[in-house]
Amino acid sequence: MTHGPERAVLRLARPYLGRLLGAGLLAAATEFAGLALMATATWLLMSAAGRPPLDRLTVAIVAVRALAVSRGVLRYTERLAGHDAVLRMITDVRARVFATLVARRDAAAQRTGDALSRLVSDVEAVQDLLLRVLVPGAAAALVSVLAVGSAALISPPAAGVLAVGLLVAGVALPALAAGLTRRAADEVAPLRGALAVDAVDLTHGAADLAAFGATGTALAAAESRAGRLARLERRLAATGFAVDAAGVLAGGLTAAAVVVVALRAGVGGVLVGVLAVGTLAAVEVSLALVGAARQRTQLRAGLARVADLLTESGEPAPTAPAGPAPGGHDVRFTGVTVRYREGAAPALAGVDLDLPAGRRVAVVGPSGAGKSTLAAVLTGAVRPDTGRVTVGGVDVSGLPADELPRTVGGLLAEAYVFHATVRENLLLGRPRADEAELTAATRAAGLLDWVRAQPDGWETVVGEQGGQLSGGQRQRLALARALLAAPPVLVLDEPTEGLDPAAADAVLASALAATPAGHSVLLISHRLSGLAGLDEIVVLDAGRVVQRGRHEDLVARPGWYREQWLLQEAAERGYLALAP
Numbered sequence: 043m044t045h046g047p048e049r050a051v052l053r054l055a056r057p058y059l060g061r062l063l064g065a066g067l068l069a070a071a072t073e074f075a076g077l078a079l080m081a082t083a084t085w086l087l088m089s090a091a092g093r094p095p096l097d098r099l100t101v102a103i104v105a106v107r108a109l110a111v112s113r114g115v116l117r118y119t120e121r122l123a124g125h126d127a128v129l130r131m132i133t134d135v136r137a138r139v140f141a142t143l144v145a146r147r148d149a150a151a152q153r154t155g156d157a158l159s160r161l162v163s164d165v166e167a168v169q170d171l172l173l174r175v176l177v178p179g180a181a182a183a184l185v186s187v188l189a190v191g192s193a194a195l196i197s198p199p200a201a202g203v204l205a206v207g208l209l210v211a212g213v214a215l216p217a218l219a220a221g222l223t224r225r226a227a228d229e230v231a232p233l234r235g236a237l238a239v240d241a242v243d244l245t246h247g248a249a250d251l252a253a254f255g256a257t258g259t260a261l262a263a264a265e266s267r268a269g270r271l272a273r274l275e276r277r278l279a280a281t282g283f284a285v286d287a288a289g290v291l292a293g294g295l296t297a298a299a300v301v302v303v304a305l306r307a308g309v310g311g312v313l314v315g316v317l318a319v320g321t322l323a324a325v326e327v328s329l330a331l332v333g334a335a336r337q338r339t340q341l342r343a344g345l346a347r348v349a350d351l352l353t354e355s356g357e358p359a360p361t362a363p364a365g366p367a368p369g370g371h372d373v374r375f376t377g378v379t380v381r382y383r384e385g386a387a388p389a390l391a392g393v394d395l396d397l398p399a400g401r402r403v404a405v406v407g408p409s410g411a412g413k414s415t416l417a418a419v420l421t422g423a424v425r426p427d428t429g430r431v432t433v434g435g436v437d438v439s440g441l442p443a444d445e446l447p448r449t450v451g452g453l454l455a456e457a458y459v460f461h462a463t464v465r466e467n468l469l470l471g472r473p474r475a476d477e478a479e480l481t482a483a484t485r486a487a488g489l490l491d492w493v494r495a496q497p498d499g500w501e502t503v504v505g506e507q508g509g510q511l512s513g514g515q516r517q518r519l520a521l522a523r524a525l526l527a528a529p530p531v532l533v534l535d536e537p538t539e540g541l542d543p544a545a546a547d548a549v550l551a552s553a554l555a556a557t558p559a560g561h562s563v564l565l566i567s568h569r570l571s572g573l574a575g576l577d578e579i580v581v582l583d584a585g586r587v588v589q590r591g592r593h594e595d596l597v598a599r600p601g602w603y604r605e606q607w608l609l610q611e612a613a614e615r616g617y618l619a620l621a622p
């Protein structure tokens with residue numbers, strides 16, 4: 043019986059079904075060879091005790107040797123066949139998961155590192171499902187049937203007893219183990235997650251906790267959670283061991299019952315011994331299903347996440363640079379309203395905005411005005427509650443997930459810098475960019491001098507989340523990547539954040555100059571300097587458009603823009619006067 047996510051994942055296994063079936067049969071042959079080895083060796087030892095002529099034992103001696111050797115060979119071939127099939131399939135799964143993640147551009151998921159965990163550990167769940175659950179599970183089931191069939195040749199009543207023992211070991215105990223593991227996962231996983239958050243808060247927030255004298259309280263809370271987790275894990279480990287012990291007991295009891303029934307049925311002494319040892323070996327094979335059931339339960343969450351991504355996108359995302367959309371690249375916001383929480387004030391309230399192809403528009407406004415939300419709606423990361431956003435006349439929400447990023451993109455809020463080299467981080471924007479394109483984008487973002495000054499140049503590793511860069515360098519790297527991607531509608535959300543005023547002006551000017559003519563720009567900024575050359579400036583406040591026009595019109599009119607511009611000018615003049 044397979045669950046929904048398993049079914050979705052297994053659909054991808056279809057092209058490799060032949061190989062997987064082969065691996066399953068080889069696994070069954072390996073286990074059966076082991077069982078036959080035990081049974082034949084027992085027959086040989088017990089028969090040899092009666093000192094019969096050697097020629098009566100020759101076949102058994104050869105069989106023991108052959109079975110011992112073939113078991114190793116079969117196991118090796120099974121592993122080879124199974125891994126070959128599964129690794130081929132995993133490559134497909136990874137490509138599809140990556141394609142969906144890229145297409146979806148789920149900002150929240152990328153921030154939490156969820157994307158990486160999906161690509162690595164969740165996809166490995168698919169591998170484990172096949173190699174550690176389904177292949178050994180099918181092999182154990184097949185061997186059980188063969189064992190009961192073989193026992194029936196000696197004594198049908200003993201075979202009946204064996205069948206009952208195998209059902210206990212291979213069905214009842216695995217079901218019990220799965221139930222316990224599920225409970226463990228449901229209770230332990232949230233606690234582990236909370237403890238991981240505690241650990242991050244305690245390390246990253248250590249300085250602030252100490253400054254507020256709150257270290258002791260925070261530590262005590264984390265310790266109490268760790269204590270609760272330890273108690274729960276001890277209890278679950280004890281019940282887990284109890285299930286394992288029950289498995290051993292089931293093996294012993296089944297063997298004893300088989301012996302009694304076989305003796306009553308008048309089976310000869312040597313064959314009773316063979317039945318007893320064969321029973322122990324067969325039950326042990328079935329007990330492997332207990333481990334498989336536990337594993338399968340633990341894989342649930344990972345498989346569900348992978349299945350969620352598999353159902354979304356069938357084909358890997360294209361890496362080709364942006365091409366013209368069928369209806370051009372005119373962007374239009376019509377009455378867009380976004381409300382993040384029921385009852386809360388809207389982040390955007392009925393916003394109308396036109397961004398015809400080639401136009402450059404800045405969106406400014408106080409903190410919390412809804413600027414980033416506007417960008418998020420345009421890139422499809424947030425869906426409007428009412429109203430619509432169209433690109434080339436097509437509703438953004440109706441565009442295929444892999445098509446939108448080819449048209450709209452850029453530097454979004456809290457752009458992620460990967461733990462990779464400068465070159466790799468840049469190539470994410472345009473995988474086939476050549477050296478000249480890399481250089482031009484990096485120069486426009488004002489990062490080229492820094493790159494050239496590094497001993498490793500483009501191959502400089504930037505650390506986890508760009509931790510080995512300054513805030514300004516991280517921002518420039520993210521901006522260079524956006525400029526390299528050069529989508530026809532370029533969104534730049536605070537591209538000069540973290541730069542000093544002079545650098546901010548220079549970078550903004552060079553970034554705008556580097557954007558090809560005909561490409562539109564939606565610039566989001568809290569700085570008003572450097573906006574004079576733009577076609578339009580839209581002032582947002584509390585989710586509404588309160589002013590719009592060119593820079594020279596807006597500074598001439600009373601309002602938020604003029605006030606803010608005068609304040610920023612005065613502050614920056616003061617800053618420059620004080621600067622050495």
Ligand SMILES: Nc1ncnc2c1ncn2[C@@H]1O[C@H](COP(=O)(O)OP(=O)(O)OP(=O)(O)O)[C@@H](O)[C@H]1O
Binds near residue numbers: 382409410412416568
């Ligand atoms: N993911 C979210 N969940 C809930 N509320 C949100 C979320 N993102 C933004 N908001 C709220 O929506 C409103 C607009 O936020 P937004 O980030 O769009 O503003 P902004 O103009 O970009 O602000 P800033 O200049 O400070 O970045 C704010 O009140 C904010 O608290």
